[in-house]
């Protein structure tokens with residue numbers, strides 16, 4: 001049976017990415033901007049769960065991201081554990097013009113860590129960077145929280161499109177890189193295993209050769225080296 005190439009294995013993957021953060025930080029609009037290049041100035045709170053599948057080009061290969069969006073407000077939220085199940089990436093969003101949304105980031109991070117079943121590649125996103133005059137959270141504060149928690153960091157604007165694609169691409173690219181490293185490691189292991197088998201065969205052959213040599217010696221044959 002042919003071993004699937006690294007390319008074939010990664011191309012077939014669909015990465016589940018979740019959007020999380022307080023109500024009205026701009027989660028739905030980040031997704032609308034990224035998936036359809038649209039913006040809704042008066043969008044209503046998300047009710048339940050929505051998702052969009054988006055194709056991305058990572059290192060010249062096509063990768064699909066299934067991006068999930070739900071309401072930041074508790075009463076509109078769908079079942080939490082189902083939302084996080086199988087997620088491999090997350091955009092943790094706050095609004096740079098509302099400090100409270102930044103103060104709540106640790107709460108969201110705890111929820112993500114509690115409900116997800118693996119290490120989720122996470123980027124901290126300070127959205128609404130266009131609202132310069134209303135800024136309540138500095139870029140340095142965002143960076144330092146991200147560093148402390150081991151997250152990627154970016155500031156975006158769904159309104160003027162700034163950094164929106166980069167935010168999603170950063171997460172998908174990192175997941176892809178982790179996966180590629182795992183595929184390479186498992187291929188290395190397979191190579192080592194087949195090396196061991198080959199060595200085992202060599203040992204058997206040598207034993208058979210020795211037996212032949214011994215038999216010949218007994219018959220009074222030869223063999224100086």
Ligand SMILES: Nc1nc2c(ncn2[C@@H]2O[C@H](COP(=O)(O)OP(=O)(O)OP(=O)(O)O)[C@@H](O)[C@H]2O)c(=O)[nH]1
Nearest residue numbers: 024025026027028029041045046072128157158159
């Ligand atoms: N100025 C500005 N406004 C934004 C930006 N992104 C979203 N908004 C506005 O912020 C409001 C809330 O945006 P949503 O995308 O609905 O926020 P959400 O986080 O999905 O909200 P929930 O569904 O309640 O959790 C809307 O009025 C948007 O038009 C942005 O980058 N800049």
